[in-house]
Amino acid sequence: MILCDRGTLDGVAYWPGTTEEFCAELSVDQTSELNRYHAVIHLRTPTAEQGYDNSNPPRVEGAALARDIDEAIELAWRDHPRRTIVDSAVDFPAKARHALAAISAELPACCDPPQVESASPHGDSPEYDRRHDAESTEPSHGQH
Numbered sequence: 001m002i003l004c005d006r007g008t009l010d011g012v013a014y015w016p017g018t019t020e021e022f023c024a025e026l027s028v029d030q031t032s033e034l035n036r037y038h039a040v041i042h043l044r045t046p047t048a049e050q051g052y053d054n055s056n057p058p059r060v061e062g063a064a065l066a067r068d069i070d071e072a073i074e075l076a077w078r079d080h081p082r083r084t085i086v087d088s089a090v091d092f093p094a095k096a097r098h099a100l101a102a103i104s105a106e107l108p109a110c111c112d113p114p115q116v117e118s119a120s121p122h123g124d125s126p127e128y129d130r131r132h133d134a135e136s137t138e139p140s141h142g143q144h
Helices: 008-014 019-026 030-035 063-076 092-106
Strands: 040-043 083-086
Touching (some): 008 019, 008 030, 019 030, 040 092
Parallel strands (some): 040 083
16 A cells, blocks of 8 residues: 555646646547546545644645645545545544545555554543544545
8 A cells, every 4th residue: 555645636736727728738638537547536635724834844825725625636536436534623533544444444454454452542540531532433435
C-alpha cells in the first residue's frame, strides 16, 4: 500500500481553468487518473471555527480560501468509486481515528492487524475525558 498526501487530481483545485483544461494541459484524462487510485480518503480541512489557521509557514491561504480549495478537491474526486470523506473535527485525535479506520478498511485481509487492546496515550489519568475513546471510528463513505 502506498499512501499519498496529494493525488494527481488535487491539482485541479489550484488550476485557473476547468478540470477538462487541466487534464488537456497534462495530456491525461480524468477517468485514467481516477483509476490510478484504489481508494481515495479525503480529510476535510477544518474551518476557522474548528481551529484552522495559517501559522504553519507552508500554509499561505486563509481559512476561507482553504475551504474553497478543499471543496474543489472534493469535487475533483467525486466520481471515484471508493472515496471516503473524513469530516473535520475540533478533536484532531478523533479525526485521526476516522482516517486510520478508513485506511484499515482498505487493507487486504492478510494485512489485518491482530486485535489488541489499545493503550491510551493519556495513561490512566482521571483528567482525560474518556468520551473520545468511546466515539465511533467508522468513516463516512460516498459523496457528502
